[in-house]
Every structure is written in C-alpha cells, then in structure tokens.
Amino acid sequence: MLVVTAISVVRLKSLFAIAMLSGVFSLLSALLFVVLDAVDVAFTEAAVGAGISTVLVLGTLALTTRHERPTKHSQVVPLFVVAVTAAVLIYGTLDMPNFGSATAPAQTHVSPDYLERSVHEIGVPNVVTAILASYRGYDTLGETAVVFTAGIGVLLLISGLRRRREDEDEDEEGRES
Amino acid sequence: MRHHLILRVVTKMLVGTIILFAFYVQFHGDYSPGGGFQAGVIMAVAFIIYGIVFGLDKVQQVFPPWIVHKMLALGVLIYAATGIISLFVGFSYLDYGALSPQHPEHGQHWGILAVEFGVGVTVTGVMVAVYYAFAGRPPRLSDEEW
Amino acid sequence: MSWEFFVGHINYWLFTFLMMTGLYIVVAKGNLVKKIVGLNIFQTSVFMLYISTGKVTGGTAPIFPVDMQIDPEVVYSNPLPHVLILTAIVVGIATTSLGLALIVRIREDFNTIEEDDLVEIEKALARDENELYHQAIGDRV
Numbered sequence: 001m002l003v004v005t006a007i008s009v010v011r012l013k014s015l016f017a018i019a020m021l022s023g024v025f026s027l028l029s030a031l032l033f034v035v036l037d038a039v040d041v042a043f044t045e046a047a048v049g050a051g052i053s054t055v056l057v058l059g060t061l062a063l064t065t066r067h068e069r070p071t072k073h074s075q076v077v078p079l080f081v082v083a084v085t086a087a088v089l090i091y092g093t094l095d096m097p098n099f100g101s102a103t104a105p106a107q108t109h110v111s112p113d114y115l116e117r118s119v120h121e122i123g124v125p126n127v128v129t130a131i132l133a134s135y136r137g138y139d140t141l142g143e144t145a146v147v148f149t150a151g152i153g154v155l156l157l158i159s160g161l162r163r164r165r166e167d168e169d170e171d172e173e174g175r176e177s
Numbered sequence: 178m179r180h181h182l183i184l185r186v187v188t189k190m191l192v193g194t195i196i197l198f199a200f201y202v203q204f205h206g207d208y209s210p211g212g213g214f215q216a217g218v219i220m221a222v223a224f225i226i227y228g229i230v231f232g233l234d235k236v237q238q239v240f241p242p243w244i245v246h247k248m249l250a251l252g253v254l255i256y257a258a259t260g261i262i263s264l265f266v267g268f269s270y271l272d273y274g275a276l277s278p279q280h281p282e283h284g285q286h287w288g289i290l291a292v293e294f295g296v297g298v299t300v301t302g303v304m305v306a307v308y309y310a311f312a313g314r315p316p317r318l319s320d321e322e323w
Numbered sequence: 324m325s326w327e328f329f330v331g332h333i334n335y336w337l338f339t340f341l342m343m344t345g346l347y348i349v350v351a352k353g354n355l356v357k358k359i360v361g362l363n364i365f366q367t368s369v370f371m372l373y374i375s376t377g378k379v380t381g382g383t384a385p386i387f388p389v390d391m392q393i394d395p396e397v398v399y400s401n402p403l404p405h406v407l408i409l410t411a412i413v414v415g416i417a418t419t420s421l422g423l424a425l426i427v428r429i430r431e432d433f434n435t436i437e438e439d440d441l442v443e444i445e446k447a448l449a450r451d452e453n454e455l456y457h458q459a460i461g462d463r464v
Contacts, residue, residue: 003337006344006364015356022360029367037400038374039210039384041408045367047218048416052304053363055225059311060356060423064430069437071353078351086343090336098331100380102398107379111401115385123282124207124289125387127402128409132212133289136406137271141256143410144296148253150417151303155246157424159310208389214413300413307420314427 002028013068015061023054040128181230188230195223203297207286213293217300225308233312245306252299259291334375341368353438355429359422366415370408377404 005025009018026049033042097104114131124130132140203216228236263275273288274281345368348361378400385402387393430436433444 002341003344006341009357009360009364010344010348010352015354018357018360022363025364026367029371032371033374036371036374036378037382037384038377038405038408039386040212040215041370041374041405041412043210043215044218044409044412045370047215047222048412049363049367051222052218052416053419055229055308056311056420056423057356057360059308060426063311063314063427064356064436068352068354068357071351071437072439075351078347081350082343082347085346086339089339089342093332093335093339096332096335096376098327099334099375100378101331102379104376107377107401111403114402115399119387119391119393121281122285122289123391124286125389125391126207126209126211127385127387127399128210128405129206129212129289129293130285131402131406132409133292134273134285137260137292139406139410140292140296141260141271143413144253144256144299146414147303147417148249148299150421151249151306153421154307154310154424157310157421157428159306159313210384210386214409307424310424311427 002032013070015066015068016058019054019057019061022057023050026050026053040126184230188226192223192227195226196220199223203293204290206293207289213296214300216293217297218304220297220301221304221308224305228308228312233309237309240305242306242309245302245309248298248302249306252295252297252302255295255298256292259288259295335372338368338372338375342372344368355426355436355438356423359419359426362422363415363419366411370411373404373408377401 002025005021005028009021009025012018012021026045030042030046030049033039033045101107114135115127118124118127118130118135122130122134199216199220202211202219203213206212206216224236224240227239259273260271263272264270266275266278268275271288273285275284276287277284342365345361345363345365349358349365352358352361379398382398382400385399385405426436429441433441435441435444
C-alpha cells in the first residue's frame with residue numbers, strides 16, 4: 001500500500017489529492033513503525049506527518065495554485081539517474097545483516113549497555129525518553145535550536161512584511177494627496 | 178466556514194480533550210510513549226483546528242501572536258538554563274545529578290521533566306506561529322474554487 | 324542467494340524502492356509543491372530503512388514495566404535508532420515548513436510555481452541585467 005501511494009503521488013496532477021495522499025503515506029508509515037516496535041517514532045510520525053505537514057501543504061495550496069502543469073523536458077535522464085542510484089544502494093545492502101538478527105553490529109555495542117545502565121542510573125521506564133533527554137541530551141538541545149530557527153525563518157519570510165507594505169502604501173498616499 | 182454546523186459543534190467539544198491529552202502525553206513521557214515533541218505538536222493542533230473552524234481572529238484573541246513569539250524562545254531558554262544550573266552547583270553542563278546530589282536518580286527525573294517541558298513549549302510555539310503566518314496572508318483561491 | 328538471504332533483505336530493497344520514488348519526484352517533476360512532497364516521501368522511507376535495522380526478532384518495544392521489575396527473559400528492540408529518528412523527523416518538518424514558506428514568497432513575486440517558467444523568468448532577468456551592465460560599461464569605455 002505504501003508503494004501504491006507513492007506511485008500515485010508521482011502520477012497525479014491535482015495538488016489537493018497529493019496533499020491528502022502524503023497524509024495517507026505518513027499514517028501508513030506510522031503503522032509500519034508500530035509493527036517494527038518503534039512506538040515513540042510512530043507517535044511522532046503520525047502527529048507530525050499526518051497533522052502538521054498536511055495542514056502546511058494545504059495552507060500553501062490556498063496561497064498558490066491547485067493544479068500541476070506537465071513538465072516539458074524529457075523524463076529519461078531522471079529515470080536513468082534514479083536507476084543508477086537504486087543499483088548502487090542495493091549493492092550496498094547486500095552486505096547488511098538479515099532483518100531482525102540479534103547479532104548485528106547495531107544491537108551489540110552501545111544499546112545493551114544503555115538498556116542495562118538506565119535501570120539503575122536513571123530509573124525511568126521509557127528508555128527512549130531516557131536516552132533522548134539524558135544520555136544524548138546535547139543532541140536534543142541542538143534539535144530544539146533547529147526547530148526554533150525554522151520558526152524564526154518562517155516568521156521572517158511570511159508574517160511581518162504585510163504590515164510594512166500596508167504602512168508604505170499609506171505613506172505614499174499621504175505624500176501624493 | 179459559517180455553514181458547517183457539525184464541524185463547529187464537534188470542534189468545540191474536542192478542543193478541551195485535545196489539550197488535556199497533550200498535557201498527559203507531556204508529563205507521562207517517562208512512563209509511556211510520548212515526551213516533549215509529541216505533546217507540543219498535539220497542543221498546537223488543538224489551536225490550529227480551532228483556528229481553521231472558527232477563523233483566525235478568534236483564535237488570535239485566545240492566543241495572541243506576541244505570546245506565541247515569546248514562547249518560541251522561552252522553551253530553548255528553559256532547556257539551556259537547566260544545563261547552566263548544573264554548572265552553578267559544580268557539576269558539568271546538563272549533568273542532572275546536580276539537581277539533587279544525594280539521590281542522583283531523583284535528579285535525573287527532575288532534569289528530564291524540565292528539559293521535556295522546555296522542548297514542548299518551543300515546539301508548540303513554532304507550530305502555532307507557522308500556522309498564524311500561513312493563515313494570515315490573504316488567500317488566492319476563493320472558497321468556491323476548492 | 325538462499326531463501327533466507329532473500330527474506331532477510333527484502334525489507335531493505337522495498338524501502339530503497341520507496342526512496343527512489345521520492346527521489347524521482349524531486350528530480351523529474353517541475354511543480355515546486357510536488358517536489359517538497361516527494362522530499363517528504365524520501366525522508367520517511369529513509370526513516371523506515373533506519374528503524375528496520377533496529378528491530379530484533381521476538382523483541383518488544385523498549386519500554387520497561389512501570390514498577391521496573393525487569394524480566395531477564397524479555398528481549399527489547401534497540402532504542403538507539405528510535406532516538407535518532409525522532410530528531411530527524413522534527414528536523415524534517417522544519418525543512419518542509421521553510422520550503423513551503425519560500426514557495427509562497429516565490430508565487431507572490433513571480434506569479435508561478437512551475438520550474439520551467441521560473442527558469443525562463445530568471446533567464447529574462449539575467450538578460451536585462453546584462454544589457455544594463457553593457458550600457459554602463461559602454462559609456463565609460
């Protein structure tokens with residue numbers, strides 16, 4: 001179903017349908033995350049992807065157009081680039097450990113250590129929050145700063161200018177009359 | 178949206194529940210999936226849905242833009258200040274053991290709570306500010322063209 | 324290429340296919356909003372690939388019981404990729420919101436959001452600037 005959703009985003013021309021389909025894609029991926037035992041990530045992906053992202057795309061559509069015009073340049077070169085990238089990536093995954101194996105390098109170095117240490121060092125049942133806020137607290141501080149910067153960026157781009165333009169129009173009218 | 182009666186009634190009932198759920202997710206981040214980011218997004222969604230159904234002016238009466246802009250910076254300040262408090266007591270930056278030196282576990286609990294609260298405040302502020310910015314511009318498509 | 328190898332790796336290939344779909348949308352389509360949606364699809368499939376490396380067969384979600392009585396028989400899935408992906412999701416929406424804000428401003432200034440039209444407009448602007456520059460230089464030389 002994820003594949004069907006992704007391919008229909010490629011083919012459709014109505015941007016409103018694409019906004020809805022991206023929300024569907026996010027919800028389906030949240031389901032997949034639950035199956036993969038990542039409940040925190042599923043929660044965040046469902047809230048963010050299906051909620052905020054869809055609202056923002058719809059808000060942009062209300063301020064721009066609703067349909068896409070077909071492109072004029074050829075589609076062969078992008079297909080070729082994508083095929084080459086896919087081949088290289090698949091060649092890279094041939095070396096990776098099988099899905100779910102308990103002896104993979106990702107499972108054996110730091111994580112069992114965190115799982116054991118967090119029981120008596122932190123004592124919080126949710127290990128993901130413990131790692132996020134305590135063991136890797138610097139990263140979370142940086143991420144909060146990134147969200148803050150993005151908010152300031154959007155405010156600079158969109159919100160303040162309308163007031164200044166209205167003031168300029170009023171000044172011009174005052175000078176003319 | 179003056180003629181969508183069902184939407185207005187249901188939204189009025191839902192907004193309180195959504196805000197309560199956001200507080201629950203924020204403070205139970207230690208015991209169940211949740212934490213600062215999810216709670217911030219859910220809280221912002223409550224205000225956004227009120228703004229979509231009832232109009233931007235009404236939601237800006239409840240939650241004025243200047244409060245939102247202050248909240249953006251306040252969350253990051255809370256996070257960084259938790260680290261600086263640890264510096265004052267003599268531990269390293271963001272070492273939560275400083276918050277209660279006899280019981281380092283309790284210090285961790287307090288530290289995680291404070292830090293997640295800061296994150297939640299900032300994320301709420303950013304999402305609501307972005308929505309205000311997008312919805313504040315005059316739209317180019319009228320209601321009939323949708 | 325045993326059957327076990329195939330079943331153990333098919334998840335990576337499936338997520339790679341989704342990634343390539345997202346990449347194709349970004350590269351090939353001209354509409355700017357569609358490109359941002361394609362970028363979102365690309366990011367989400369990268370997250371799926373990353374989290375699938377953290378799953379342990381027979382494991383459960385990495386949350387201890389509330390009274391903290393740890394049963395040593397229970398296998399927990401790896402919590403470290405979850406933490407990294409949480410950060411990545413939030414950075415992803417930051418990028419998306421900035422990109423959409425830029426699209427709104429582009430639409431207001433140039434009245435189009437198709438890439439082909441934007442290339443034409445930029446070429447015309449560059450031509451005008453070039454003419455002005457040559458006129459100014461011509462006066463001095």
